Amino acid sequence: MSSIIQVLRQADALKASISDSSKGVSETWVVRQRLEDLYKKLLLMDLEYALDKKVEQDLWNYAFKNHINILQIQTKDRQNNKRGETHATLNLFLETASGFYLQLIQLICTTFKLDLPFRRKSSCVGIMKEKSTLRVKIAPPKKSSCLYVCQYCLVHLGDIARYRQQVEQAQTFYWHAANLVPFNGQPYNQLAIVEAARGNKLTTVFYYIRSLALRHPFPAAATNLEKMYTKLTKDIPELKGKLSVSEMITSFLQLHACIHLCTELDRAAALSSKLLAALPAHVTSQSFPSLILVQIVAINIFSMHHAQRMTQYQDSEEQSNSFNEELGSEELRSFSLMFSFTIGILDLLLQNTPKQEQKLKEFFTLPAVKLLLDWFRLNPLQLQNPILKSSSVMTNLSKVLNNIRPPDSEGSPNISKYDDLPLPEDTELRCFQYLEKAHR
Structure with a gap:
């Protein structure tokens, strides 16, 4: 536990320094990549502890979302003489972010031996045995926690695709997220945002x-x-x-x-x-x-x-009446x-x-x-x-x-096997x- 706390403290220190405007672009980029590595390490070392400390949210906000917001504002600023350059930087950063989350899902599945319905197994490309690259002791998490963090990654892969104007791809990621943990509400909210952008008001309300x-x-x-x-x-x-x-x-x-x-x-x-x-x-x-x-x-x-x-x-009737x-x-x-x-x-x-x-x-x-x-x-x-x-x-x-009309008893097909379908x-x-x- 002491090593995990130490990694979290290192991440908190970097989190505080990443918003320092006095740092240059290259220095901030290095700090952000270091922060990504630390948060990824925390999620793989002890997922339960990391989720309790909301590491997955800090990873998205401090390593990606805040910088995406800044670049988006700059690309929309007509007085910015470097709008084209900023737009190219934004596209590169979004591609990097997408790659990070795809790799993170892969690492989570490999480390915790998780089989997801939409994930292509390594055996399809000739890798018969997957090994985790993490060289530290790992605390085994609950399966529900693994599914939650994978859903969280999928939602943000959808967000990144949406920022890149890849609406169909975004919708696919959101649907994978909704199918993975259907009793969590975030993917449906994101699907509503996609439908709102299309002008489909009824479906927008439905997903909300x-x-x-x-x-x-x-x-x-x-x-x-x-x-x-x-x-x-x-x-x-x-x-x-x-x-x-x-x-x-x-x-x-x-x-x-x-x-x-x-x-x-x-x-x-x-x-x-x-x-x-x-x-x-x-x-x-x-x-x-x-x-x-x-x-x-x-x-x-x-x-x-x-x-x-x-x-x-x-x-009960009493509850309903009193209500x-x-x-x-x-x-x-x-x-x-x-x-x-x-x-x-x-x-x-x-x-x-x-x-x-x-x-x-x-x-x-x-x-x-x-x-x-x-x-x-x-x-x-x-x-x-x-x-x-x-x-x-x-x-x-x-x-x-x-x-x-119900089917005749004689010669009628057996439909009992469909009762739970x-x-x-x-x-x-x-x-x-x-x-x-x-x-x-």
């Missing part, structure tokens, strides 16, 4: 709520979501005539912005009515792909729980508006499914319907909600279920806090 509704949410996503919603509430036009797909999505997000911020609830009620009136035509024409409906349902579920200020499922008594009138109205809107969507999806059995089984609305039924199964108290009871959801649901919509929302129990 995915980043928040997890066992380990990413706090910055809450701020990012609120900023986006605040912008959406500033200009809500009057809706007239038939709504296009883009108008539907914009209005849907404006409705959620009002609900989330608990503001302009009369306007939210009007938006809800307009959307529900326009939705049947879009379902009939199949304007929205199945994935879009899944995202819409997930955002609705998140908004209902946000309106209730819930962080976990209510396990609801503490809600303010505006919050209760927000929840009622969103619950009513969600029931309206579910009812319309059920009404507009085909009556023929084969078409029904393959219809694009069923994934969204299935997710809402999962939610009701986990929140049975809401089945007694007067809004649901006064709707025609149960009647329409009965018709749909009756049209899906997730459906595409389950995979899309894995670890989503408000449906996670349904996926067990």
